[in-house]
Amino acid sequence: MSQTVADLRVERKPKLSETVVAAIRKQLLAGEVPPGQKLPTEGQLTETFGVSRTVIREALAKLAADGLVEARQGAGVFVSEHISTTFGVLAADMGAKDSVALNVLEVRLAIEIESAGLAAIRRNAAQEAAIQEAFFEFERLLLASQPTGPADLAFHRAIASATNNPFYVEMLDVLGRRAIPCDVTSPWSTELVQSDEYQRGLQREHLVILNAISAGDAEAAREAMRTHLTRSQQRYRERLQARQAYYANSLKAASTE
Amino acid sequence: MSQTVADLRVERKPKLSETVVAAIRKQLLAGEVPPGQKLPTEGQLTETFGVSRTVIREALAKLAADGLVEARQGAGVFVSEHISTTFGVLAADMGAKDSVALNVLEVRLAIEIESAGLAAIRRNAAQEAAIQEAFFEFERLLLASQPTGPADLAFHRAIASATNNPFYVEMLDVLGRRAIPCDVTSPWSTELVQSDEYQRGLQREHLVILNAISAGDAEAAREAMRTHLTRSQQRYRERLQARQAYYANSLKAASTE
DNA sequence: TATTATGCAGTTGTATGATGACTTTCGAAA
DNA sequence: TTTCGAAAGTCATCATACAACTGCATAATA
Numbered sequence: 001m002s003q004t005v006a007d008l009r010v011e012r013k014p015k016l017s018e019t020v021v022a023a024i025r026k027q028l029l030a031g032e033v034p035p036g037q038k039l040p041t042e043g044q045l046t047e048t049f050g051v052s053r054t055v056i057r058e059a060l061a062k063l064a065a066d067g068l069v070e071a072r073q074g075a076g077v078f079v080s081e082h083i084s085t086t087f088g089v090l091a092a093d094m095g096a097k098d099s100v101a102l103n104v105l106e107v108r109l110a111i112e113i114e115s116a117g118l119a120a121i122r123r124n125a126a127q128e129a130a131i132q133e134a135f136f137e138f139e140r141l142l143l144a145s146q147p148t149g150p151a152d153l154a155f156h157r158a159i160a161s162a163t164n165n166p167f168y169v170e171m172l173d174v175l176g177r178r179a180i181p182c183d184v185t186s187p188w189s190t191e192l193v194q195s196d197e198y199q200r201g202l203q204r205e206h207l208v209i210l211n212a213i214s215a216g217d218a219e220a221a222r223e224a225m226r227t228h229l230t231r232s233q234q235r236y237r238e239r240l241q242a243r244q245a246y247y248a249n250s251l252k253a254a255s256t257e
Numbered sequence: 258m259s260q261t262v263a264d265l266r267v268e269r270k271p272k273l274s275e276t277v278v279a280a281i282r283k284q285l286l287a288g289e290v291p292p293g294q295k296l297p298t299e300g301q302l303t304e305t306f307g308v309s310r311t312v313i314r315e316a317l318a319k320l321a322a323d324g325l326v327e328a329r330q331g332a333g334v335f336v337s338e339h340i341s342t343t344f345g346v347l348a349a350d351m352g353a354k355d356s357v358a359l360n361v362l363e364v365r366l367a368i369e370i371e372s373a374g375l376a377a378i379r380r381n382a383a384q385e386a387a388i389q390e391a392f393f394e395f396e397r398l399l400l401a402s403q404p405t406g407p408a409d410l411a412f413h414r415a416i417a418s419a420t421n422n423p424f425y426v427e428m429l430d431v432l433g434r435r436a437i438p439c440d441v442t443s444p445w446s447t448e449l450v451q452s453d454e455y456q457r458g459l460q461r462e463h464l465v466i467l468n469a470i471s472a473g474d475a476e477a478a479r480e481a482m483r484t485h486l487t488r489s490q491q492r493y494r495e496r497l498q499a500r501q502a503y504y505a506n507s508l509k510a511a512s513t514e
Numbered sequence: 515t516a517t518t519a520t521g522c523a524g525t526t527g528t529a530t531g532a533t534g535a536c537t538t539t540c541g542a543a544a
Numbered sequence: 545t546t547t548c549g550a551a552a553g554t555c556a557t558c559a560t561a562c563a564a565c566t567g568c569a570t571a572a573t574a
Contacts, residue, residue, distance in 0.1 A: 015556075017318075041525060052558045054311075057526090058318050061274075065322045067360075073526045074565035103422045106375075107368070110425075114367030124324050124337045164324045165360045168367075272527070298554060309529040314555090330555045331536030 016051050020059035023049070028068055028079060029173055039069065039077040066166040105236060108175040109229045111168060112156060116209060116225035117218040119162035127162035128214060134158050135203075135210055142199050155206060159213065159225075198235075205231065273308050277316035280306070285325055285336060295333040296326065362493065365432040366486045368425060369413060373466060373482035374475040376419035384419035385471060391415050392460075392467055399456050412463060416470070416482075455492075462488065 024039075033039060040048070045056045060077055063069045071077045119127070138151035160168040205228040212220035281296075290296060297305065302313045317334055320326045328334045376384070395408035417425040462485040469477035 017556095043525085054557060054559090058315070058556095061315055061318055062322050065319055071526065072566080074524080075567075076525060103424045106371075106422055107424045107428060110367045110371030111364070113371065114363075118363075122324070124327060126327055127324075165363055167360045167364050171364060274527090300554085311528055311530090315527095328555065329537080331553080332538070333554060 016055045017058040017062065020045075020049055020051065020055060021062050024059065024063060025066075025068065025170075026173075028063075029170060033079050035079045035081045037079050038075075039079065041076060068166075102233070102236070104175055105229075105233055108172070109226075109233070111171050111175065112160070112229060113222050113225045115160045115163050115168050115172075116213065116221040118165065118168075119159045120213045120216050120218040120221040122164050123162035123213060127158065127164075130158040131155065131162060131210060131213065135206055138199075138203060138206065142196070142203065148199055148202075152202065159209070162213070201231075202228075273312045274315040274319065277302075277306050277308065277312060278319050281316060281320060282323075282325065285320075290336050292336045292338045294336050296336065298333060359490070359493070361432055362490060365429070366483075366490065368428050368432065369417070369486060370479050370482045372417045372420050372425050372429070373470065373478040375422065375425075376416045377470045377473050377475040377478040379421050380419040380470060384415065384421075388412065388415040388419060388467060388470065392463055395456075395460060395463065399453070399460065405456055405459075409459065416466070419470070458488075459485075 027033065039045070039060075042053050042056050042060070045060075046053050049056065060069060060071060064071055064077075067080055069077050069079055119131075123131075134151055134155035134157075138148050138155060141148045141151055157169065157172060160172045163169075205224070208224040209221060209228060212224050281302075284290065296302075296317075299310050299313050299317070302317075303310050306313065317326065317328060321328055321334075325337055326334050327337055376388075380388075391408055391412035391414075395405050395412060398405045398408055414426065414429060417429045420426075462481070465481040466478060466485060469481050
């Protein structure tokens with residue numbers, strides 16, 4: 001059997017344990033269980049997630065491998081102490097103000113540039129496929145005139161994941177939630193974000209990154225990611241100004257009524 | 258029940274899966290199974306190691322999490338194509354804590370590289386002076402044969418501060434507290450860290466960074482910081498190995514008594 | 515009373531068997 | 545030769561049981 005282009009879009013069904021890992025990780029990063037605190041028992045998690053204990057155990061093992069939790073036989077599974085001192089504090093301090101958002105975006109830039117370089121070196125086949133998958137998904141959504149935000153996020157997340165350093169993913173999760181501008185509901189972004197030209201440009205930049213990573217060229221990958229993100233920064237700034245102008249106008253309009 | 262000195266070093270009884278992970282990882286890194294090749298089935302491994310499938314599966318999951326192998330349902334478990342030796346080799350005998358520390362250090366690397374570049378562009382006179390000040394302080398302490406750790410930290414902190422992005426400083430503080438190896442009480446670090454030659458090397462690298470920032474050359478500053486930190490990573494890895502050797506020796510000494 | 519020993523309930527670690535889902539192989543049929 | 549499908553091999557998941565360990569309450573002891 002030959003390999004077609006479609007095969008590259010590996011739509012590999014995620015393992016149950018991966019779903020559980022994602023869910024628990026999200027909760028932990030959100031600080032729903034304080035560090036040092038005990039997680040629900042495997043039995044309880046079995047009920048809440050509706051899967052067998054095997055799956056729960058595999059998920060917890062993965063989280064333990066990432067250093068997020070520690071299991072103590074006879075006692076329970078506990079959230080690692082350091083995790084939230086690293087990321088919780090950070091998340092707590094970040095207000096949603098714009099000046100902050102720009103600064104956060106800048107930190108994210110640092111993280112992602114290095115991610116791209118490491119991904120080029122360390123990625124495995126599945127991880128590379130995941131990046132490609134996100135790329136094609138973006139393409140598909142673009143052709144279907146649907147919001148591409150999720151695919152964009154997935155693309156960057158897949159790259160972070162390909163570093164094989166879980167902290168990069170976590171950083172991106174924490175930072176990205178605030179910094180990624182994909183607010184399709186707001187009036188100032190619909191025009192900009194959803195314009196085909198805008199998204200085509202994004203996709204062109206994505207392609208350069210993807211090629212560099214596939215080629216295993218760390219230097220090129222970093223450079224491609226740098227130009228992509230600095231341009232995104234620029235676009236974000238422009239959008240902020242557009243929004244301010246919009247508000248100014250609506251205020252003026254309201255006052256004249 | 259009191260905790261004796263021995264308790265501190267003994268660590269807990271290793272799980273069976275950890276033993277299996279270590280064994281398989283050793284074989285993989287020794288190249289006994291070529292990349293892309295299929296591993297023995299879970300059933301065979303069960304017999305080989307004399308443990309249950311549960312344990313084998315947990316071990317394989319751990320290896321997959323580290324990116325060493327990939328499981329394909331219905332086909333088998335395969336060795337990853339690109340076993341990054343640098344990454345894998347050290348992960349081989351490393352506890353989870355060390356692995357986490359290295360990952361955090363890697364994130365810090367991303368942050369600091371970008372800091373250097375931004376500092377080169379955005380620094381003001383006072384900030385540049387602060388960086389120089391830290392540099393000279395390092396020099397002074399070195400000549401006086403005093404611990405240079407604080408000055409080193411101050412140097413990096415001053416650079417982060419010169420980005421005029423408070424988050425860089427905050428990130429550095431949070432990450433640095435965990436990742437900076439300044440364990441002067443431990444026997445394996447005193448020799449290495451405090452050697453004049455070692456610190457002279459640091460200072461040479463610092464100088465390159467300082468010059469690049471003063472010249473306003475962002476690209477050069479990033480590059481200088483990158484080499485500085487990657488070398489630091491390397492030194493840190495070597496120190497981990499030295500520590501392992503130390504423990505191995507002390508264990509051997511203890512067993513011959 | 516104060517301290518130690520004991521037992522119990524809860525939790526994680528491991529073993530075992532069964533079933534579903536998926537991949538590969540290989541032979542039969544067109 | 546090519547195509548199709550059946551069957552074997554393999555991983556994924558479930559369910560159950562028992563062993564090992566922890567924390568805590570209670571009883572036994574000095």
